[in-house]
Amino acid sequence: MNKEQFFAKLNAPLKKLPAQEREDILQDFEEHFAMGFEEGKTEEQIADSLGSPQQIAKDLVATYHVEKVEETATTANIFRAVWALIGLGFFNLVIVLGPFIALAALIVSGWAVTVAFIGSPLLVMINTVMYPEAFQFFDLFFSVGLTGLGLFIGVGMYFATRAVTNGFVRYLKFNMRIVKGGMKDA
Amino acid sequence: MNVQFKKGVLELCVLVLLDKKDRYGYELVQKISDQIDISEGTVYPLLRRLTKEGYFTTYLKESTEGPPRKYYKLTDNGRIYYQELLQEWREFTNGVNQLIKEGDLDE
Numbered sequence: 108m109n110k111e112q113f114f115a116k117l118n119a120p121l122k123k124l125p126a127q128e129r130e131d132i133l134q135d136f137e138e139h140f141a142m143g144f145e146e147g148k149t150e151e152q153i154a155d156s157l158g159s160p161q162q163i164a165k166d167l168v169a170t171y172h173v174e175k176v177e178e179t180a181t182t183a184n185i186f187r188a189v190w191a192l193i194g195l196g197f198f199n200l201v202i203v204l205g206p207f208i209a210l211a212a213l214i215v216s217g218w219a220v221t222v223a224f225i226g227s228p229l230l231v232m233i234n235t236v237m238y239p240e241a242f243q244f245f246d247l248f249f250s251v252g253l254t255g256l257g258l259f260i261g262v263g264m265y266f267a268t269r270a271v272t273n274g275f276v277r278y279l280k281f282n283m284r285i286v287k288g289g290m291k292d293a
Numbered sequence: 294m295n296v297q298f299k300k301g302v303l304e305l306c307v308l309v310l311l312d313k314k315d316r317y318g319y320e321l322v323q324k325i326s327d328q329i330d331i332s333e334g335t336v337y338p339l340l341r342r343l344t345k346e347g348y349f350t351t352y353l354k355e356s357t358e359g360p361p362r363k364y365y366k367l368t369d370n371g372r373i374y375y376q377e378l379l380q381e382w383r384e385f386t387n388g389v390n391q392l393i394k395e396g397d398l399d400e
Contacts, residue, residue: 141360
């Protein structure tokens with residue numbers, strides 16, 4: 108691989124990053140090549156010891172997304188970071204995607220319960236409209252009780268969601284630090 | 294060597310090299326790859342990440358030959374982090390060495 112090919116492969120995945128950041132990264136590698144030339148190395152030698160440009164780019168993109176999540180943990184940002192980290196290797200398919208699915212399922216189900224409880228009087232009303240003869244006051248009171256309970260669960264879920272999100276972001280950062288590096292047998 | 298091992302160790306290598314003096318990227322990469330078999334390109338993402346986390350600052354300096362070089366300088370936070378990692382590393386290697394020694398005695 109010569110210098111031009113190396114840069115082409117490195118640059119393609121970096122298109123997702125802000126222009127300034129990309130420039131900066133490419134500049135680092137320009138400098139690296141320039142120094143290598145001074146030592147009398149050929150383009151091919153330098154590119155070979157740098158390793159796979161795709162892998163380097165993946166690493167940079169994942170770092171970028173994990174940083175973004177740290178700034179603002181929106182659902183979209185979390186998805187991007189998880190996706191980028193999974194791309195780093197098969198190991199992460201298990202170690203990132205697994206906890207992510209488990210936590211996401213927990214949170215989604217918690218909110219589903221909240222919504223169902225709060226909305227339960229509505230269901231009683233619909234039921235009454237469709238089958239007026241089946242109406243019982245017990246159903247109505249019970250569902251109003253559920254609404255109250257749902258509101259409490261909702262407040263709990265709000266804090267739980269925030270805590271879980273923060274914890275997961277920390278985990279992503281930790282993962283970024285541990286997984287992948289640069290031994291050649293990677 | 295185990296793949297999962299790598300990043301923490303590379304971080305430590307970079308921190309050790311920057312503890313005594315500021316160095317530029319290529320110099321860091323060469324120093325490390327003289328001792329350990331690495332894909333040299335992976336050092337750069339690491340340098341960027343540690344810089345963003347506030348462990349390094351960077352500055353450009355003209356060189357007598359070739360283009361200006363980007364130097365990395367350890368911050369106070371970086372020094373604290375370095376000491377932590379070094380401590381962890383010592384405990385870890387001591388533990389492993391101890392086990393190896395005991396293993397030899399058993400045979």
